[in-house]
Amino acid sequence: MKGNQMLRIDKVYQTLCELWTNKSIKELHVIQGTTALEVANTLGISRANASLELNKLVRDGRAIKLTTYPVRFLPKETVEVLLDRELSGITELETIADLDAARQADEPIADSYLSNSKNPFDQIIGHQSSLKQVISQAKAAVYYPPSGLHMLLLGQTGTGKTFFAEKTYEYSRYEGLLKEDAPFKSFNCADYYNNPQLLMSQLFGYAKGAFTGADHDHEGLVEKADGGVLLLDEVHRLPPEGQEMLFYFIDNGTFNRLGENGVKRHSKVLIICATTENPDSALLKTFVRRIPMTIQIPSLSERPIEERVALTQFLFAQEAKRIKKTMRISIDVINALVHATTSGNVGQLKSLVQLVCAQAFLKSIHRFDEVDIDICNLPDDIREDWVSSRDNLARAMVISKYVDVVTVIHPEAVAVTPEASTDYNIYDALDKKLVVLENEGLSHSLIKKTMMRELQLYLKKYVKNYDSTSNLLNFVDKAIVDFVNQLKEIAEAEMRVKFDRRFTYFFAMHIDAYFSRGEKVNLLVAQEIENLKKEHPLEYQVAERFRVEISKVFHHELPDVEVAYLAMLLGNMDTESLDQKIGILVAAHGNSTATSMVNVVTDLLGVAQIDSLDMPLSMSPQQMFEEVVEKVKKLDLGKGVLLLVDMGSLSMIEPKLIKASGVEVKIISNVTTVMVLDAVRKTNYTDRTLVNVYDSVKRDFLASVRAQKTSKGKPKAILSICTTGSGTAKKIEVLLNDIIDRATDEDVRVLTVSALKIKEEIPKVLENYQVLASVGTKNPNLEAPFISLERLIEGSGGNMLHQILSEGEVTEVENQSQNFVIRDLCEDMLEAHLVYLNPKLILDFLLNWTDAVQQACQMNFQNTTLIKLIIHSAFAFERVIKENPLRYEDTPSAASLECLPLVASTLSTIENGLNLSLSEGEKMFISEILVEAISVS
Numbered sequence: 001m002k003g004n005q006m007l008r009i010d011k012v013y014q015t016l017c018e019l020w021t022n023k024s025i026k027e028l029h030v031i032q033g034t035t036a037l038e039v040a041n042t043l044g045i046s047r048a049n050a051s052l053e054l055n056k057l058v059r060d061g062r063a064i065k066l067t068t069y070p071v072r073f074l075p076k077e078t079v080e081v082l083l084d085r086e087l088s089g090i091t092e093l094e095t096i097a098d099l100d101a102a103r104q105a106d107e108p109i110a111d112s113y114l115s116n117s118k119n120p121f122d123q124i125i126g127h128q129s130s131l132k133q134v135i136s137q138a139k140a141a142v143y144y145p146p147s148g149l150h151m152l153l154l155g156q157t158g159t160g161k162t163f164f165a166e167k168t169y170e171y172s173r174y175e176g177l178l179k180e181d182a183p184f185k186s187f188n189c190a191d192y193y194n195n196p197q198l199l200m201s202q203l204f205g206y207a208k209g210a211f212t213g214a215d216h217d218h219e220g221l222v223e224k225a226d227g228g229v230l231l232l233d234e235v236h237r238l239p240p241e242g243q244e245m246l247f248y249f250i251d252n253g254t255f256n257r258l259g260e261n262g263v264k265r266h267s268k269v270l271i272i273c274a275t276t277e278n279p280d281s282a283l284l285k286t287f288v289r290r291i292p293m294t295i296q297i298p299s300l301s302e303r304p305i306e307e308r309v310a311l312t313q314f315l316f317a318q319e320a321k322r323i324k325k326t327m328r329i330s331i332d333v334i335n336a337l338v339h340a341t342t343s344g345n346v347g348q349l350k351s352l353v354q355l356v357c358a359q360a361f362l363k364s365i366h367r368f369d370e371v372d373i374d375i376c377n378l379p380d381d382i383r384e385d386w387v388s389s390r391d392n393l394a395r396a397m398v399i400s401k402y403v404d405v406v407t408v409i410h411p412e413a414v415a416v417t418p419e420a421s422t423d424y425n426i427y428d429a430l431d432k433k434l435v436v437l438e439n440e441g442l443s444h445s446l447i448k449k450t451m452m453r454e455l456q457l458y459l460k461k462y463v464k465n466y467d468s469t470s471n472l473l474n475f476v477d478k479a480i481v482d483f484v485n486q487l488k489e490i491a492e493a494e495m496r497v498k499f500d501r502r503f504t505y506f507f508a509m510h511i512d513a514y515f516s517r518g519e520k521v522n523l524l525v526a527q528e529i530e531n532l533k534k535e536h537p538l539e540y541q542v543a544e545r546f547r548v549e550i551s552k553v554f555h556h557e558l559p560d561v562e563v564a565y566l567a568m569l570l571g572n573m574d575t576e577s578l579d580q581k582i583g584i585l586v587a588a589h590g591n592s593t594a595t596s597m598v599n600v601v602t603d604l605l606g607v608a609q610i611d612s613l614d615m616p617l618s619m620s621p622q623q624m625f626e627e628v629v630e631k632v633k634k635l636d637l638g639k640g641v642l643l644l645v646d647m648g649s650l651s652m653i654e655p656k657l658i659k660a661s662g663v664e665v666k667i668i669s670n671v672t673t674v675m676v677l678d679a680v681r682k683t684n685y686t687d688r689t690l691v692n693v694y695d696s697v698k699r700d701f702l703a704s705v706r707a708q709k710t711s712k713g714k715p716k717a718i719l720s721i722c723t724t725g726s727g728t729a730k731k732i733e734v735l736l737n738d739i740i741d742r743a744t745d746e747d748v749r750v751l752t753v754s755a756l757k758i759k760e761e762i763p764k765v766l767e768n769y770q771v772l773a774s775v776g777t778k779n780p781n782l783e784a785p786f787i788s789l790e791r792l793i794e795g796s797g798g799n800m801l802h803q804i805l806s807e808g809e810v811t812e813v814e815n816q817s818q819n820f821v822i823r824d825l826c827e828d829m830l831e832a833h834l835v836y837l838n839p840k841l842i843l844d845f846l847l848n849w850t851d852a853v854q855q856a857c858q859m860n861f862q863n864t865t866l867i868k869l870i871i872h873s874a875f876a877f878e879r880v881i882k883e884n885p886l887r888y889e890d891t892p893s894a895a896s897l898e899c900l901p902l903v904a905s906t907l908s909t910i911e912n913g914l915n916l917s918l919s920e921g922e923k924m925f926i927s928e929i930l931v932e933a934i935s936v937s
Contacts, residue, residue, distance in 0.1 A: 210259025
């Protein structure tokens with residue numbers, strides 16, 4: 001290229017800037033931007049080429065796209081000068097008016113949340129939206145002459161009542177209503193609710209000799225808070241006499257210490273009370289009347305989605321500052337957290353974010369600059385709920401208005417909050433621990449275990465772990481919930497069963513109701529109680545043990561009738577017996593192949609929950625399937641069935657078999673007698689889940705056939721062999737590194753070797769590395785397994801490599817290992833050719849769609865088929881925007897017409913989410929691809 005020539009993209013950018021030179025802010029709001037056609041006409045190029053370059057400029061961060069119709073573009077640098085503000089992070093808007101709403105995103109991330117204003121209320125997320133009325137009430141209260149109005153904050157646990165009280169105090173100092181050194185005292189009335197005298201002494205103080213142990217005068221919180229603010233949290237726990245003393249103080253400004261007579265003390269305090277209860281039923285009416293300002297703090301679920309997303313980002317930003325690494329957070333994580341956090345509110349959300357960050361940090365501890373946070377880092381129950389939710393796509397569409405597919409937070413851009421700066425920093429501690437352990441020369445696995453133990457100690461001490469019983473705390477006191485969890489452990493040990501979370505719900509609410517109502521009318525006659533003892537002796541014995549524990553903890557003797565009710569409740573609880581075993585079915589072609597293997601195993605290991613199915617070559621596939629279904633049903637004892645088969649084709653029936661039998665099933669192919677022995681041993685002598693056993697048996701089998709070079713001390717490597725250009729080699733390297741990252745924490749390197757220089761380079765590699773496998777276009781004929789490039793792309797090669805690497809714990813299921821190969825292969829093509837659609841977002845939607853299609857067909861398609869479906873469908877949606885859909889002019893086959901409703905129903909979610917409708921012709925083309933895939937499978 002000659003020096004005076006410009007690239008087309010630079011010409012497009014220069015033209016866009018020139019079109020917006022000397023424009024006013026008013027013109028910016030009226031015109032909204034420049035279309036691709038206007039740029040094309042100015043430069044004399046095609047609209048398609050202009051659109052292609054403009055979209056590249058958007059991805060490069062040099063232009064802003066406005067998703068109007070038609071789509072318009074603005075030069076970012078010119079607009080920044082026009083508005084006199086930075087627009088970092090903003091690449092796409094619906095209208096220019098959104099710039100005001102998106103102002104948070106163009107500033108350092110914490111500044112956008114906390115606002116540049118020094119007004120404490122302006123630093124609260126939602127101060128102009130859901131909390132606007134609440135803040136207005138608080139301002140009115142503190143300004144009310146002469147000394148402000150006392151306040152009662154109402155709201156669920158974790159909504160931020162304490163935080164709001166602190167901000168109210170800070171605002172009063174900011175406005176000069178309180179002195180700069182005015183005190184802020186906080187007291188939780190629940191801490192002493194079992195001891196009213198001690199509670200009162202903490203509030204009002206006590207005189208020397210007021211009670212045993214009172215050997216000196218003690219100043220109470222009312223006295224210490226003089227001239228400032230006193231927060232009384234869980235004020236409904238304040239006994240009636242305490243409420244009376246408090247409203248006397250409110251009326252007169254005077255009080256007495258406990259045990260003090262004839263002395264009137266004075267204090268000027270603004271009182272803020274907080275409660276989760278209905279004040280009309282939990283507090284004296286005379287007390288409530290003296291708190292004129294009642295403020296209802298909205299729950300997290302009542303706040304708009306953009307606030308919940310902003311809160312989540314803010315909490316991640318604080319963790320990024322503490323970690324001191326750049327965070328890359330998947331939109332799926334934010335989606336899952338925002339919708340998982342309901343009853344626990346902001347407090348629960350904070351704990352979840354800390355938990356997720358701690359887990360992700362540990363996995364990324366050897367990476368110096370970044371921490372990746374994805375769905376794998378979520379707590380199991382939240383991840384399972386997210387995976388199984390049908391609303392994910394619709395929720396993702398909503399969330400995507402406020403965050404990118406990946407949210408990147410740089411720690412240097414975060415303004416740390418006072419709380420975060422004083423917290424114990426687990427990340428620094430883990431980093432220091434890592435250095436010490438590495439200096440001691442410990443193995444990688446031992447270091448990992450030690451670090452995980454350190455993390456668990458932190459989580460127990462500093463993080464309020466996600467608790468599935470959090471809903472229960474809205475109805476039952478936490479002390480009772482904790483006590484019932486102890487009863488659950490007792491019952492499980494004595495009855496040799498496992499109870500689910502319903503045990504905690506049922507027993508906590510039953511015991512709480514008993515204490516609330518006192519002894520109830522005896523609805524059981526003595527004879528019925530005796531019958532219960534005979535019919536359910538174990539349950540009654542455990543209920544008697546409960547009576548003893550209740551007496552110890554609550555100093556209350558349960559009557560016989562209550563013991564009987566507890567026994568009845570135990571008898572009606574669903575349990576999972578510890579004696580249940582996983583069933584094993586061995587199925588093999590031939591007249592006696594399966595039976596022979598099972599006979600050998602039972603002779604060696606004795607009785608087991610195992611059966612065989614011999615399948616003569618004359619047996620039809622349908623007959624074989626029906627017999628498998630019947631045997632699986634008989635073998636299932638509640639923990640599922642492991643199916644060991646001789647041919648890979650049988651492994652494809654897993655989804656269909658699960659649906660037909662209603663039993664959880666896992667299938668392993670290439671069965672051998674050794675494999676059956678291993679499976680029976682693991683199910684008989686260890687208490688594992690079906691998935692655990694499946695992973696373990698499969699891993700051990702793969703280990704037995706691996707031909708790895710036993711060269712201890714050498715670094716491990718995978719060879720990438722390529723005969724084509726460096727671009728292909730680079731792509732293979734990216735794919736392999738993705739698989740390595742997901743399969744193992746070990747340091748496994750990817751070494752690229754030219755197929756033309758195998759003879760020269762392989763000996764050097766073998767001398768210095770332990771080669772686990774080779775991948776590429778030519779087999780180097782090593783002892784280690786070779787995976788062809790075709791098998792890697794098709795999917796089976798990726799699965800095989802994943803299993804070779806994961807000698808320890810298997811961290812991903814097979815479909816997931818396929819998904820990231822598909823993603824890598826599709827992403828570049830979509831990035832290069834999609835003009836209007838967000839490539840990453842449409843790829844996420846279509847990956848979910850192909851999963852739904854496979855599930856509906858009860859089949860697993862090859863990666864080549866999935867790639868074809870994704871690429872074709874993405875371009876189909878792009879053609880809708882371009883108003884240039886494909887026309888289907890052939891006569892459709894019966895099979896294509898039969899598949900068409902499936903295509904239409906599964907695509908409807910994406911159509912609704914994108915507000916785009918595919919034509920019947922486009923759907924018919926997709927249906928043909930699907931028919932071809934089904935016939936091949």
